[in-house]
Amino acid sequence: MVTASSYFKCDDHARLSITGDWVLVNYQELKKIKDSLEQALSTTETIDFSELNQMDTNGAHLLIKMVGEKRLMEVLEQDTSLPPAFRHLLLAVLQSFDEAKQQQIDKKKYNAVAVWLDRMGRRTIDAKNETVRWLSFFGSIIENMLLTFLQPNKWRFTSVVAHMDSSGFQAIPIIILLNFMVGAVIAFLGATVLEQFGATIFTVHLVGFAFMREFGVLLTAILIAGRTASAFAAHIGSMRLNEEVDALKVSGVDPLNILVLPRVTALLVSLPLLTFIAIVAGILGGMVVSVFMLGISPTLFVDVLIDKVGLRHFLVGMSKAPIFAVIIATTGCLEGFKVQGSAESLGQRTTASVVKCIFLVILIDAMLALFFMEMGW
16 A cells, blocks of 8 residues: 555555545545645556545535546546446536636637726616616606696695705705805905906806806705705615515505605705705805905995896706706605615615716706707806
């Protein structure tokens, strides 16, 4: 006897016998015999499996790695002492080795550009599917809103007022503070440049145009997107986790009427009001800087604002508020309905609602700005 262990032995006839139990319980011990088994394999010509007691997938995997795929395949073709169950197991594991190698070869065929194009294509398809789903959800909201409008007994005034308070009016302090500070900064920076040309009075035009057309509604929509859309997604998502939405469906109640319509209606009412407050706060911030740093009196500031800026710019800004309200409410509610059975999913969908709302608000605002510019409004 040349070499022996609990899992193999090698005799003087250049024959190596696989013995013992090649199973997961002995995995660590099997790994330790790798060097001695490979040394024994180098001095033997035949491999015998007649003394093998047990073998599972883990043992087969180790045996193939130690003996080698090519040599083991030759043994399987010649040796008849191996029980059929062990033979089929080894062949299955060998096939998995071949498939893994083929996958690696296939991956190497693609260069970085092809991989990037594939990733972009998949993301484009996902974006298309998300757009279709959003439009479908929005269509369901419009349908339910029209049907509810024709049936006053289904109006949920209490829920609408509650959401107006929580999602809109409680944000008034932060909206006033944010827009006031931004208005002051814009007036200060504008005056710094305009002063070089002796045109500090045009600071009034700058602040008025900026907040009436863009900043008032945009800053408010972004703030509400971060504050309210996440709240909508988290609330509806938690109801999904607790199976409350399923309970509503089983009770014969449409979740859209109970959970979505009050939120959409509340934001349709509150966001235009918040936008008006934001415009006033931003202009007041610019007025404070103009009065205390530029020497422009409040009366002159208001006169220039009324005479030179005009009402149409105010209407352009206010017309965007209902559009942003629908986008924010619809996206926040839709992301809440996408929550699937775990707290991780709830966090992901809440984050996605904020990101998507802010992106859509900025995108739609840019498109509307181009539209109004082309129309001369």
